[in-house]
Amino acid sequence: MNITEYTDRDVAVMSISGRIDGTTSAEAETAILARIPSVPALVLDLQHVDYVSSAGLRVVLKGAKSARSSGARLVLAGLTPQVREVFDISGFSSVLEIHGSTPEAIAAILKTGGS
């Protein structure tokens, strides 16, 4: 698993590639929880993630809770079909903000205000 962070039009993007499973979830969790308190919004770019287990879902859930408590916004983008299926059957799709691609997610954040 690799994590790349960058900013596009003042919106923070965290691009993850590889697998978010029981082995790598701790690393992802540390990165996400470290980033959220310092930004008004964070886009999690998952287009290069081909596998998410319940451990990965827990990371996203913790990130969403953390964002809620700090008044930030966590947005997911670019889910592959098999990852989308995991989000769907766990019910996460209905409680998280998910966009088709990173540019779409950034556009949505810019349109409605970052905070």
Added chain:
Amino acid sequence: MTQDRNHDAPRRFDLTLPAQADLLPRVNAWLEETGLPEEAPQAIVTRIELAVEELFLNLAHHAYAGAEGEARLALLESPDALTLIIEDDGDPFNPLDAGPEPDLDMEVEDRAIGGLGLHMVRRLSDRQDYERDGGTNRLTLVFRTVEQPEGAEDAAPQATQQPVPTPKRRPSGGLHAPTARERKGVFFSFFLRILLPVALIMTASLILAAGLNVLRLERAFQDAAEIRYDSVARELSDTIESSFGAGLSLESNLAVQVAIDRSAQLYDGAIRFFVTDPEGTVIHASQGAGDPPAALTAPEGGSGLWHALAPDDVMTGQPLIVQGRRIGTLVLVFPSQRLFEVTAQLRRDIASAAPLVALISLPIIALIALLVMIPFDRRFQHMADVMHDLADGIDRPVPQSEGPLLRAAASISARLRGTEQKS
């Protein structure tokens, strides 16, 4: 780990390792080594990966309550499914009914972290079986790799230690609306088995009846001819007997000649007559009589007048008795060609008309039967469709105009609907 690369037999891959969460990479490596990730559809592979991880970690965390133990994984490949079997020797634990389904509609903050993995396992596999076998928990998950028609649930391969690929069941017949082909089949088998034989029998009866009437007519003609010729035979035999009694020769008897001349005018032609001795030998024949048309013997036991039919003639026989002694037989041969020509012609007519009658009456009878049958067929078909649709759970309106019963049912249901809307 064993590998069997024979593609015809079901393949099986095994992994046994200590139940420790930090060995997850080894489990993932094993899964990759099976080679299935490259062969099976991506979505299925992801689901299996997920199930392996969730179950292995769950087992590592909970099965042995902190003590050391073993986890055994097996992946079986059959033609239409991949089967995952996970075993441990820990406390009895059925992951399939572990706790309630997590409430998926809760807000983010309220969501409990945990319980998710097993929920996903239950949702991602097509079939799940748990069994406690001695001291072993065994969970079997089946992932179909081939789309199966709905309702073919049982066709999923039975996950056993030595799985045998189950032959694919063809889609079950069950209740279904008959296809157009089946309808035609029923219709034509009815046509062939019932309508056609009936038409054939009716046509044959027509022709037979005509033939029978001709036979009767012929018989009637014959009776008429016999009655007609009897008097002539008696008159002639009397004359002949008296001339014999007087010792005269037949040729010199004028009365005989007169009778023959008269018959030529009365009947179709001149009567020919033969006189035979008691043994049946001709001792006298009328002029130009030629050969007798048939044997001139009386039917057995005949002591009086007798009649016989030759192809073109009617023969009437009369015993000649002089002074109480039978001296011979008088046989009169009446040309009856014209009389029997009529019935012969009728017979020929019937024979030649029979094919034509069959040709015309067969299709007509069949057509009439078909015309009678089609409306019945339609109504039965419609009712059958309705019943089949009911069985399939489809609502099809029953035609409301057909019959008083259906009309009554329709009006009742309409009234019920009306009261429902009001209340």
